[in-house]
Amino acid sequence: MSGHGSSNGKVAPAAFPPPVDSRKEFIKRGLDAEDELIEVGVVIVGGGTAGLACANRLLQLLGDDAEMMERLGEVPVAVVEKAKTCGGHNLSGAVMRPGPLQELFGEMTREDWRKEGFAFGEVKKEAVYLTPTSKLSLRIPTPPPFKNHGNEVVSVSALARYQQRQAEDAGAYILTETSATQLVVEDGTVVGVRSGDKGRGKDGEPLGNFEPGTDIKAQATVLAEGCWGHLTGAAIKEFDLAEGREPQVWELGVKEVWKVPKPLDRLIHTMGPWPLKIATKYGQIGGTWIYPMKDEKSGDDLVSIGFVVELEYADATTSAHDLLQTFKTHPLVRKILEGGERVAWGAKALPGGGYWSMPKLSMPGALLVGDSGGMVDTMALKGVHHCIKSGMLAAESIYAALGRGSHDFSDYEQVIDESSVGRELWEVRNARQPLQKGLLLGGPLSGIQQISKGRLPGRADWHRNDEKPMFVGNTKDTYVKPDGKYTFDKLSSVFITGNATRDDAPNHIRVRKRVPREIAETWRWMCPAGVYEIPEDGKGGDESGNVDVIVNYTNCVQCGAITAKGGRLTTPEGGDGPLYQLT
Numbered sequence: 001m002s003g004h005g006s007s008n009g010k011v012a013p014a015a016f017p018p019p020v021d022s023r024k025e026f027i028k029r030g031l032d033a034e035d036e037l038i039e040v041g042v043v044i045v046g047g048g049t050a051g052l053a054c055a056n057r058l059l060q061l062l063g064d065d066a067e068m069m070e071r072l073g074e075v076p077v078a079v080v081e082k083a084k085t086c087g088g089h090n091l092s093g094a095v096m097r098p099g100p101l102q103e104l105f106g107e108m109t110r111e112d113w114r115k116e117g118f119a120f121g122e123v124k125k126e127a128v129y130l131t132p133t134s135k136l137s138l139r140i141p142t143p144p145p146f147k148n149h150g151n152e153v154v155s156v157s158a159l160a161r162y163q164q165r166q167a168e169d170a171g172a173y174i175l176t177e178t179s180a181t182q183l184v185v186e187d188g189t190v191v192g193v194r195s196g197d198k199g200r201g202k203d204g205e206p207l208g209n210f211e212p213g214t215d216i217k218a219q220a221t222v223l224a225e226g227c228w229g230h231l232t233g234a235a236i237k238e239f240d241l242a243e244g245r246e247p248q249v250w251e252l253g254v255k256e257v258w259k260v261p262k263p264l265d266r267l268i269h270t271m272g273p274w275p276l277k278i279a280t281k282y283g284q285i286g287g288t289w290i291y292p293m294k295d296e297k298s299g300d301d302l303v304s305i306g307f308v309v310e311l312e313y314a315d316a317t318t319s320a321h322d323l324l325q326t327f328k329t330h331p332l333v334r335k336i337l338e339g340g341e342r343v344a345w346g347a348k349a350l351p352g353g354g355y356w357s358m359p360k361l362s363m364p365g366a367l368l369v370g371d372s373g374g375m376v377d378t379m380a381l382k383g384v385h386h387c388i389k390s391g392m393l394a395a396e397s398i399y400a401a402l403g404r405g406s407h408d409f410s411d412y413e414q415v416i417d418e419s420s421v422g423r424e425l426w427e428v429r430n431a432r433q434p435l436q437k438g439l440l441l442g443g444p445l446s447g448i449q450q451i452s453k454g455r456l457p458g459r460a461d462w463h464r465n466d467e468k469p470m471f472v473g474n475t476k477d478t479y480v481k482p483d484g485k486y487t488f489d490k491l492s493s494v495f496i497t498g499n500a501t502r503d504d505a506p507n508h509i510r511v512r513k514r515v516p517r518e519i520a521e522t523w524r525w526m527c528p529a530g531v532y533e534i535p536e537d538g539k540g541g542d543e544s545g546n547v548d549v550i551v552n553y554t555n556c557v558q559c560g561a562i563t564a565k566g567g568r569l570t571t572p573e574g575g576d577g578p579l580y581q582l583t
């Protein structure tokens with residue numbers, strides 16, 4: 001590949017890497033002077049499901065150990081969260097395996113979860129369909145990964161709010177509206193993080209309300225940033241955590257919550273192929289969910305509906321948002337939403353590589369939990385319970401290590417491997433990869449892997465999403481036009497997230513601003529928030545086919561997908577971005 005132009009009509013985003021040097025920019029060598037920093041016991045970056053499970057478990061352990069609590073100082077546990085409140089940036093399907101949450105809050109029943117407003121009912125019935133065309137649906141026997149009987153439908157956004165309250169009651173210091181922008185490393189050990197500046201203008205200049213960031217020194221640092229993550233990416237490079245592993249791959253999901261007049265009596269998954277293209281050249285693999293939700297507080301009947309697509313596709317005009325809008329016009333879906341009203345929308349990427357793509361989970365002074373560590377089973381679309389379990393196990397490893405006076409958390413790696421997280425991910429470690437060849441070619445092999453429950457030997461490999469050559473295809477021609485009632489455009493969708501990014505904030509999206517049309521179109525269609533634009537006069541591009549890209553970064557909902565396809569999401573100013581409630 002030349003790195004320019006697109007003479008064969010195909011170019012891969014990897015040939016146009018974003019202008020980022022994560023080790024140089026996001027690792028700070030050494031702490032500021034003692035009187036200029038904040039000192040805490042354990043700092044957790046990310047107040048999502050995983051980070052807050054870690055905080056709560058740690059505080060349970062410290063609650064029974066006054067001496068250790070004392071040793072961790074005035075602030076034994078701090079959580080740094082960039083959203084306005086915990087939950088503000090969290091989104092999931094979400095049907096959850098209940099075990100780890102029951103273990104974490106042992107005194108609560110599932111009825112209590114529903115009364116607290118983060119759980120919406122137990123799965124009693126389920127159905128899986130193929131959708132061969134825009135009109136037809138064909139019910140099939142439920143494949144093993146889609147069996148959800150007994151699981152609970154939750155909102156991770158609401159669950160994070162609940163976990164935040166619990167952690168605060170137990171003594172955690174939760175710094176919301178705060179981005180952790182740098183990992184602080186001293187003598188090869190992570191010794192904390194630095195929070196981001198606030199009040200900078202478009203070009204980085206300090207404005208009237210400027211507040212500089214602060215070093216937060218900690219005896220242990222937990223990276224719970226979700227899908228990949230800003231500091232996680234830098235840590236992986238700094239400490240070679242991905243050495244010998246498969247590359248991470250990604251999926252992007254767009255979700256809506258609808259208030260509906262009639263309760264849905266079952267959980268539904270569809271496996272396509274419609275509205276995706278089945279021909280292998282498009283490289284499209286994806287599926288949908290429709291989950292019933294009963295809001296115990298209001299009595300409302302809701303449904304969670306979403307479309308997930310692997311970011312391995314090759315047609316630049318693939319758009320998870322538009323695929324979801326189109327999917328809603330299928331008669332199977334339309335009859336569920338009929339007479340209803342959309343009450344929430346959001347988008348988020350998830351790590352899809354599973355077991356072989358998990359980086360090493362510890363480094364001197366720090367650990368990775370949840371999606372930061374890639375702990376998602378994308379065959380079953382299940383990560384929430386692994387996030388909770390890994391957060392709890394990280395807390396236990398930290399507690400034990402600090403008790404020994406050590407900052408070596410390396411036993412956590414083995415603990416995860418031997419836990420339900422490691423066991424479940426091992427069973428499906430080779431099941432997803434065959435699907436990269438397409439549903440028709442890869443489906444049977446994937447099925448055999450699932451039935452074997454991991455007993456077949458071998459290690460299937462992954463290819464980086466950004467190395468996939470892109471072409472401008474015709475998937476876009478199949479998208480429905482928004483009607484404002486059942487189907488919506490991207491900007492009105494972003495609007496209902498409560499997205500509040502200052503118009504004069506610095507740009508937090510790193511991409512090249514002049515790239516081949518195939519790359520620019522990839523970003524334009526992929527971004528669920530409509531951030532990337534190709535100016536009208538850039539239509540023809542120059543001789544080599546390059547066009548300009550305009551980045552309307554204030555629309556960004558921080559889904560993270562751009563990092564998989566040739567750009568980089570970095571941390572915006574704390575407090576910016578969506579304010580999800582029910583996703």
Ligand SMILES: Cc1cc2nc3c(=O)[nH]c(=O)nc-3n(C[C@H](O)[C@H](O)[C@H](O)COP(=O)(O)OP(=O)(O)OC[C@H]3O[C@@H](n4cnc5c(N)ncnc54)[C@H](O)[C@@H]3O)c2cc1C
Binds near residue numbers: 046092255350
């Ligand atoms: C579309 C979709 C559907 C899914 N469906 C299901 C499902 O049905 N069932 C299931 O079990 N799993 C599902 N998953 C997977 C599951 O949602 C995730 O595994 C899980 O929610 C991840 O939790 P987490 O705490 O690791 O990360 P997150 O929920 O992403 O939380 C990370 C937090 O860290 C904060 N943060 C990140 N970086 C920084 C920083 N530098 N400074 C400060 N704060 C920071 C973020 O704002 C965020 O609040 C789905 C995922 C997606 C995307």
Ligand code: SF4
Binds near residue numbers: 509555559
């Ligand atoms: S600009 Fe923001 S919302 Fe759009 S793809 Fe990138 S991270 Fe996602």
